[in-house]
Amino acid sequence: MITVDDFVGGAAWTNTQPYLYTHPTGDPTYYEYGSSFCVEPVVREDGIRAWPHPGVDIGVALGTSLFCPVEGVVIIAGNSKVFTDERYGTKPRTGQLKIRTDSGEEVIIGHMEWIDVDVGDRVTLGQAIGRAGTDNGPHAHVEVRLMNHLECRGGLKIVDPFGTVLGAALPLHAGYELLWSAGETRNYDVLVTNSGSRSWPHLGENRVRLSVSFGKQSDEEHVDWATEERFELPQDVAPGEEAPVSVSVRSPPTGGAYVLRHRMVHEHVQWFTELDRTPVRVKGQPTAGARADYRFQQSLVDTLGNGRAMAQIGPDAGEVSFITDTVDGQQRVVLHYPWNVGLRVPLDDILPDPGVYTIAILFKPETTGGYVRVLDFKNGTVDFGVYLHGGGLMFYNKAPASGVSFADGSYHQAVVTRDAAGRLAGYVDGSPSWIDVDDTGRDGVFDAGWIRLFRDNETGGHSNEASAGNVARIRMYPHALTAAQVAALEIGR
DSSP: OOOHHHTTTTTEEEEEOOOOOOOOOOOOOTTGGGGGGGGOOOEHHHHHHHHHHHHEEOOOOOTTHHHHHHOOEEEEEOSSSSSTTTTTOOOEEEEEEEEEOTTTTEEEEEEEEEESTTTOOEEEEEEEEEEEEESEEEEEEEEEEOOTTSSSSSGOOEEEETTTOOSSSSOOOOOEEEETTTEEEEEEEEEEOOOOOOOOOOTTTTTTEEEEEESSSOSSSTTTTTTEEEEEOSOOOOOTTTTEEEEEEEEESSOOEEEEEEEEEEETTEEEEEEEEEEEEOOOOOGOSEEEEEEEOOOSSOOSSSSSOOEEOTTTOOEEEEEEEEEEEEEEEEEEEEETTTEEEEOOTSOOOOOOEEEEEEEEEEEOSEEEEEESSSTTTSEEEEEEEETTTEEETTBOOOOOOTTTTTOEEEEEEEEEEEEEEEEEEEEEEEEEOOOTOOOOOOSSSSSESSOOOSSSSSOOOOEEEEEEEEEEEESSHHHHHHHOOOOOO
């Protein structure tokens, strides 16, 4: 690891484009390559789903000398179509410098006007490696990809260069979206400045403290707050003075879009007018326990790499296809399945116990009238299974539908669980639809070797009870989530 000061040889620098920054009006697909390395899309303030910046841009003067932030071997030294200096294109020894460390991580320094080292050279920490170039302004793009992340394509995951190869901490900054996990705790320092005319006391009933809250769009105190914590000043702060406040902030337990606010409060007197607001997205935690996660981004492959690719079943009305649709307020790619055309995947490697599982399906049926097959446990040989009936989720013929219903042409998340005691449960958008005990010991057990969705049974009862529709995501867990975990399960992305 190296400080940014040492990386740029003591030259003046600024963080011109932070990690996961999303330009408020730029091309939302510009950084989509990050999806190959587990970078998640975000929602801009204009409501458009966009791919965030997967590195940091260190703004420096053109030609500033750069020094190596890691030890390793050079695997690219210019002559590349990406991370170029806009003046030189793909010329050798300009543009992209990529270094692979001894432990397999990849570090990219982009937009260099000149690279001092060549492919195969071994570089050491602090070694001169070349000069900064330009691409929409002079800067060096720094990107870090860590290995052994099997959930990402190629096993590499993009992470924040700060704290991995660059040692200087980023200043607190409002205006770009950050990703948190539900219930995650982060520790950092906030530098506060007293710009008023009276001293801020750090002790007593009327002391001044820093409030940190997760809420929605309103800046009014206590309106739509999900969490709020307050942190002490280290000492009295006189007018014109600064003080670092150490905070330990925990995100909300439920996934979704929030605004993270930092604001000073004079206890029992007033809230300060100035505040720092940062749009953030909190990711629901239960996804971490998924065994398979099908996102249908132009692929039927499990994004976690544990399950096999899904396959189409039923030629009744054509082929499945990838289309663009609005899901949870965002434009994204989904899979369209025609009437009574379904999907299936073998149990191998996904559900070690075919009778213990959670399956979460985010989909939009074209119609909810009558019976509409959702989940089939017996590979198309019996009527038993999970259906929509009149828009409600039911298990035929054990548990009738109740609670939240599907609406025609709308996305909803259906979740079905079965635990080791045989308790079956169904949920729509986190709300219970039914809970039933499998008294036969076989209902709801995938005992034919396949998990089937959307196509009705071919034998053993009424057939062709199905609908066309779109599916945005299917997750499979080798255990039964609790009702609270289902309620916290992120519905959108």
